Amino acid sequence: MKPLDRIVLGAIAGFAATLPMTMAMRGLHARLPRTERYPLPPREISEDLPRPGMSAATAALLYHFLYGGAAGGLYALLVRRRDVVNGSAYGVAVWLASYLGWIPAASILRFGTEHPARRNGLMIVAHLVWGSALALGLEELAGARTESFSRSTSPRSALKDRTEFSR
Structure with a gap:
């Protein structure tokens, strides 16, 4: 597969994987003590x-x-x-690189270690969910690419495929 094909499929899978991640974040955020239920990092980062x-x-x-x-x-x-x-490990690596790396280095947020442990736990679990969903989604997209979207879908070629199949 060409590198750009891999990047596009990965971007689609990563975008889609953010939905179950967001669902996990929302559910876990509601379980935090009231004092720790301030907006989650995506809101703080994008402020x-x-x-x-x-x-x-x-x-x-x-x-x-x-x-x-x-x-x-x-x-x-x-x-x-x-x-x-590997997807789950990558999800945790993204958390580490972000919350212990570039985000505090850019003075956007404090280091992850300076946030409450439960909030860090929430974010690590959410990144595990994201990484798992990313890997599964990418596998599915790769399969769709080679099995369902690989042939021409013009009416002429579809008719030709059916004719050749029935011989």
């Missing part, structure tokens, strides 16, 4: 980013999904053995 015509909450979701897509594209390009174990 100062442009949001033309959108509320801050909608912009946070948009940026969260776009970041998931970008990280998914990188996964598809870099990771050769793409399975749930």
Whole structure:
């Protein structure tokens, strides 16, 4: 598969994997003690980013999904053995690189270790969910690419395929 094909499929899978991740984040956030239920990192990170015509909450979701897509594209390009174990590990690596790496280095948020342990646990579990869903989604998209979307779908070729099949 061409590198750009892998990146596109990974971006789609990463974008899609952000939905179950968001569902996990929402469910776990509701279980935190009241004092720890302040907005989750996607909202905190996107607070100062442009949001033309959108509320801050909608912009946070948009940026969260776009970041998931970008990280998914990188996964598809870099990771050769793409399975749930490696996807989950990649999800945790994204958390580490983000919350112990570039985000505090860019003075966007404090280091993850300075946040309550339960919130860190929530974010690590959410990244495990994302990584697992990413790997499964990418596998499904790769299968769809080779099995369901690989032939021409023009009416003429479909008719030819059916005619050849019935001989």
